[in-house]
Amino acid sequence: MTTRRDRTRRQPFLLHPLAGACALLIVGLSSAHAQQAHTATEEKDMEQGNKPAVTSIVQDQQAPVATVNVSGIRRGIEAAISIKRNATSIVEAVSAEDIGKLPDTTVAQSISRLSGVTTQRSKVNGKATEVSVRGMSPTFNGSLLNGREQASTSDARSPEFDLFPSELTGSVLVYKTPDASLVGQGLASTIDLRTLRPLDFGKRMLAANARKERIGYGSGSDLGSGHRKTLTYVDQYFGRKLGLSVGLTSFKQDNGGELKFDSWGAATSPIEYNGQTVQAINGFMAETSRRKSERDGASVTLQFRPNDKFRSTADLFYSRGEEATKKTGIEGAIVGGTGIYDPNAVLTDATIENGLVTAGTFSNYKGDVRNHMFSSKDRLLSVGVNNELKVGDWRITNDLSYSKGTKRLSNYETIAGQPGNTPESQLGSITYSGFNGSNFNAVRYVPSLNYADRNVALLTDVAGWGGGPLSPQAGYLSLPTIDDKVQAIRLEAARDLELGPLAGVRVGVNYTKRDKSRLGEEGRLSIRNGDGYASATIPGSAIELAGPTGIPVAAFDPTGTLGTIYDMNRWVDATVLARDWTVGEKVTTAYLMGELAGEVLSVPYTGNIGVQFVDTRQRAAGNQVDLQNCSGNSAATCPSSIKTGGTDYTSVLPSVNLTFDVGNDQVVRLGAGKQISRANLDNLKASMNFGLQSATELDPSLTGFSGNPELKPYEATALDLSYEKYFGKKGYVSVAGFYKKLDNYVINAPRQFDFAPFVSANTPLPTTGAYAGSTVGVLTTPTNTKGGNMRGIELSVNLPFSMLANALDGFGIQAAHSYTDSSVNLPVSGFVNPSNAPVFNGAVSSIGLPGLSKNVTSLRLYYEKNGVQISLAAYKRSSFIGQILDYRSESQFTFIKGETIADAQASYEFQGGMLKGWSVFLQGHNLTNEPFREYTSDPNVITNTVTFGRTYSAGLNYKF
Template sequence: MKKSRLFKPAMLSLAVSSAIFASQAYAQQELNPNPDEDVEVIAVKGIRGSLIRAQAVKMDNSSIVEAISAEDIGKLPDSSIAESLARLPGMAGERVGGRTSGISVRGFKEDFIGTSLNGRELIGIGDNRGVEFDLYPAEIMTGATIYKSVDASLMVQGVGGTVDLQTVRPLASQETLTLTGTLERGGNDSDNPEFDNKGHRYALSFVEKFADDTIGVALALASTESPRNERKYGVWGYGDNNGALIPFGLDTQAISRVLERDTISGIFQWRPTENWDIVVDVLDIDYSDSGVIRGFIEPFELNTASLTGSGATASGIQTNVNPVLRTDPAQKDGELQTFGLNVKYYLNDSWSVALDVAESDSSKRDLRGESYAGLARNGAALAPGDQRTRNFNMSPDGIMFSDSNGLEAFADPSLLQLTGPQPWGGGLANLADQFETDVLRADGEPYDYFNAQDGFLNFADFEEELTTVRFETFGLVDWGIVNEVNFGFRYSDRVKSKDNKGFFATASSYPDSTAIPSDYLYNGLADLTWAGLGQVVAYDGFAPYNDGEYILNDAGLLEPDRLGDTYTVEEETTTLFAKFDFETDVAGFFVTGNFGAQYVQTDQSSTGFIGVVGSNFKVCDADDDGAIDTSCITSIDDDYSHFLPSLNVNVELDEKRYVRFAASKTISRARIDQMKASGFVKFDQNINLIAIPNTPEAVDTYGTPWSKSQGNPRLRPLEANNFDLSFENYFEDEGYVSLALFYKDLVNWTRDGNQTIDFTNDPTNDGANYFIPGFHDRIVGSDGLVGPDGTEYAPGTYLTPPDLGTFSFFEDGLEGEVKGAEVTAQVPLNKVADFLEGFGLAGSATFIDGELEDGTAIPGQSDRVYSVTAYYENGGFEVRVAATDRSEFLTYQRGGSNKIDAATRDAITQVDAQISYDFADSGIQYLEGLRVSLQGQNLTDELEETRDSNGLVTLRREFGPSYLLNLNYSFY
């Protein structure tokens, strides 16, 4: 029987052997106890060397994969692994705050792909399962392999694919000591005086071998401080006003943040004898993203007589201007630690066993304060509206202001008041007695809770733990066409929790207001002139919280949806797997591949709370003791199993030309926030909703003040049947073309469920009655009331709300499909003409057609994604320009009250470039380890925009380009 491999080991570079060892640490380890022998080192550096090594990984793998490979540890060209991944075929990056953070594979957001580090499942510090790829500095990585088809030994899977990140294996790598220093400068200056646009990165990478190359140690340290300055334009939507499209309200901010990240990666490898291989991995990441969001939020009122123009092109005067100057300090702090132990023992030349144990922990606090300032507390007398004006011009790109009057206080801290200028205190209704006062507003009525919100402190704490144990056996066999087997089991235990907290803030001066204390102020003003809003006072938004100026009330006692978003989810899985590798000749063609299956048993549970307002108007605190009532606690569990078969077939048409076919069933577990046991009952205090008649017909027509929402801990995983066909032609070590077709039959996806229930007799909660006299009812005021159905109610009429409302939940059963094609080419241009030696192109195009059966889009899916990198490398000099383009896509983001909201991102094209020189062949001895590079990111200053059906911008974010000067020195 013919015994060979798709790609001969003598052609592999040392970096390739290291990458393959890391990426297949469990599934496809070589049975040779001395895997470093007979490996030829290819002395090709720079981008060409990286492309050759990545191509070798792709060519030699039995699955359909993509790969990236660094020239050496610490030498990936990007600031995080996310930017490198986003350029690969079938991949697309999603920017968060101006940095590439999320990664989609074949149209599936990172929550629906598996992510591993050296083969072990990786956790993040976010709300869900998806990993924030910008958390991982490029300096600690040697590469990554992306599995688009799976085999039975791949434990970390997803319906979109698997991304396996790789760190160095010291006994399979060259010894090195490398220092890296990077200076960063943002293309946009900071609009906030307490921040600038300068940052830096420092890194040390060390690999050493001891005791006759039986002990290896690798250490990577990386520290990053990276600025981000953003200009955000937003509106509350547009409405038709006398033929012109005018915004309902404004949301314009100058945002400055600084990413601080400190990373330690350590690997210890020991081969005490030829039969043992022991590897210990440790990774520690401390992460902070802090800054300020400062700007105006306000309703918009038009002076109708001033209006000229129509549609999206108009001009006029805004009147009765009374903006809220929001100063929102933001602080996101997280840490992640992973520890792994892998022990492999070679029983003989044919059989080996391996044990892998890993523990990961992460925690994060995402905090955002709100501090309000304005002309005066809402309800106080102000100058007439026609003395508080701004001129404006409307266009499809939004609204621009000029020539304001009566707003001078926003640039004068002695005049600006630390108070809430708008009556946004409705959430304090349950504490109405606390804010009763004899002080009268300008309308002659006393100040009350509506006037009492001067800020808000909003934060969520996340914790996650993951423990995995894996034991397996590898063997070379002679079972007909089967030549290698791998079978074993894996156990994992994951626990993730979220604690959603918030506090209403009221200034100590209530019901009066005072100027902003001088010790809160920064030197200089914040700049909003780019929006026509002038310069505004800049002060420390945390200061009134830290010194006790704000009186705080726990929003958890007032907002049932906050307690209903606090939960713990636990999953235990046990997986049995077996994989069989084969090779044979069929009709003269050499055929290799594997088949196998996984059996996965899952036990999942969630503990949480049903947030409900009680008779004392507090949430789940009937006895006023500050503890959550036991009646609000809920716990739900379930168990199930899956059988996941897989097949990979590779046909060698002739030398270096292959057809690959793969078929598999894969799962991605449901989103964590959808699996929570928690839920809540909410009630809208709007009297017009309370006046809706108590009939099903009226509720269907006019709505209802009642709503209920709850997660579903019984959700099954998202499930797909996958089919892949790929043709690959490797015409030289640095060049190939491929065409891949894929089809995913989505047989289970989570969908939104809705049910009409009686809120006075809830069938989903043991017949609970949520109606509270004195809280959910109303007395019609002295002016009377006309209900939404036209019914007239005389003063003093007693109103109760309708009984019916909507219960929203999540359920299984949604189906769909995804069809796609990927075209990839990597071409050294000397194949076209000899004088183009050193020039090359690497590009791909991905086309996807897919949706769920209810017509909704799949999160992360762009219908088209293009990526191209043009490069030149010669004599140590290198230039590369990379561009990526993706069409619009659905995603989700952190919304109000720390919950998850859907969002649509516009199409984006991003261009990066790098120029570098490696002194290795310069002939200057003391500079031979030095490489200098200048990098530019987002060079075209690509905006993130969302437009409405009229083509008007509703949200625009501008981040500007960034520039990095990098010095990399290898001592050996």
């Protein structure tokens, strides 16, 4: 009896106890002289580029990227098929088509071609950065690099995928079912990114790539440009005992211009006209966004395999990036006002149709000229060492890992226009025309003032958002920093058995320590050395068009104006301080898993059965304002203290995976298990804030918001069934169904709370209702509440057309479709906190499962022969609830309109002569020029549009 051991994943390296790794390395070195390095068969396999068969669970045991003897598109397809077919779980995979070349320019974009996998584009840059699997939010994925949990540079647990250049990724695996040895798994899936393994290659290889990009065709603004460079080197030494791979990548982009229009929720407001009340456009925001970004990445892997008793692999991954987005535009209310300096309008010269103002002129328009700069700098370092030693029948593995991510953000907003003390008689007006009740972004808007004139658009407090002349707000500045550190150590012992259906056993323990924080300052900007109505002239002479409206406005870069034009007045109120937090976790995972192999009714099967015991100890800290001694809005007049909390809990997670070989290259897979996903770290914060006088739906009361350090994880029970038909290693078709019972979901829920320890004698209390004179009120906190069910079906086809006719040799298709439904129904109020709320808050009362698109389809047609490669791909997903970042860089839910995105690429590789090894290529992305669109309740009424345009790139590859 044999055990199928193509485990298709890696194990976690850690802290600073590298002593364990070094000890095993020394043992291996000491035995190297007493062992033969490889058998003759193994050497022959290596020379041919094939990987020798080993029954190892360590990193270099996985299905190889470079074992197939074809190249290009088919190489990637066949390698991915091998991983999928030999896995003991239900797995989807994508593999590099060539050394340092995934099928797409981003990792997220590549895996979006897989069945049941979708991506969300960033509202900022239009790139696919977040991955949803089986209709669940990206936060429900476990994300690994070479089998190890990674630090994140966002509020979420999972790393942002744009930190991992696709050129440094050899393959990506998406585990849809859990098994006991898979540490760091998620509720929806576990996504494992893998870098190259040098001993998987049969010879020295070097590949270089350079490309130029033109960005923004069809965006309505000017074009941008970019370039990417990649170098990959793989080599083997000392009779293939030592292997080295090095990957370097660098890119820079200037996006040109992107046009954005925000209709303020596609809302209208009442206004009086000729004695009747009519409805008119409430307001709008239009801007042009210009972004510059760059990223450098490096990946180094060193493998040491002196004999068949010992092997060691060391990995290093590093990524650094910078991004700066300059937004220039105009915003303002048309009917009403947005602040105490913004009076209501008077309507004249109007055209009324069925009570709707289709055209008209509105007085008292105070346009806010926006010049904002959002920038970030991030760093991610990941280091890992994995050693395996064979002792008798046992394989002993230890793995140590360290990952640290840091992101520093700067959100700089400035406002220009007419100062707050400008008389109404001197205020401007705005005229709009062409409105039909829903086409907000197609309306023509014409202001009476020239906002490109620096005598009109002055840097000042335009609307009185700060509360008046005693606290002017001419802008806003936020400087948060996110730090995350993950350290882990793992020990495992495994051996083969012949004990009935038990073909092998493995037992292990993994310890992970994670520390994450979000800290920073924020506050209002005011003009230096001036009173509450002070103003300053916008520097320079630049002019920009405000998005698709074409309204010219004065433009400048506010970077460096703090201390010269502006002073920052730091906010220290409870709401702002509550945004700072630190969270620490210590997670110990012990597992026992048996490898299965046998027959049932003459049908052979393989698989695994096991259980994880996950012990979690979480601690959190946050700010608590001392309201008993708070008399102002500064650190001196409103002191705060650190509040802490936490909890311990243990989860028991059984799982089973069975693969039945029903003959004729057909397999049936069954998977079942218990799964958990810990809540986002910002939900665990210990900070609390409350309003001194607020109101509930029933009675006035003190109301507050807080994190919940005692929050338990999301839990689910999952069942999967899959049928797969393979056609050798060339293609397959599959049908899969799944069912998940979500035992709970985390939302913000209110509960009774006594604020007595946090109030003073001067705190005003309710004077009426059930809570009159009481310090008892309502505290809203993240809470584990009921979940629901979700189910889905997934279809995929991956076939070369040569199976149909020899004349079609070189042609092929990859297609996938998934349908997912869920009974989960969540109140919108459960996602509201004191400083943030979903974009659709107030428009709908309840929502379905965030991240869920009911229908997702992907299609890729390709041709590859005689050095020619052509690929056409399309991706479609239906509307869904996604997450974007607000102006404070905090996550915010919104409805995102369904989209269809098409890509194409073509290349030619020279087959001989002096140019052998060289290839040229062309690529086009977002050929459908699909914009990013939001809505609040009706998918046909778009409230926010960002147009990115098409991107084209051309370049050269060289490989030998």
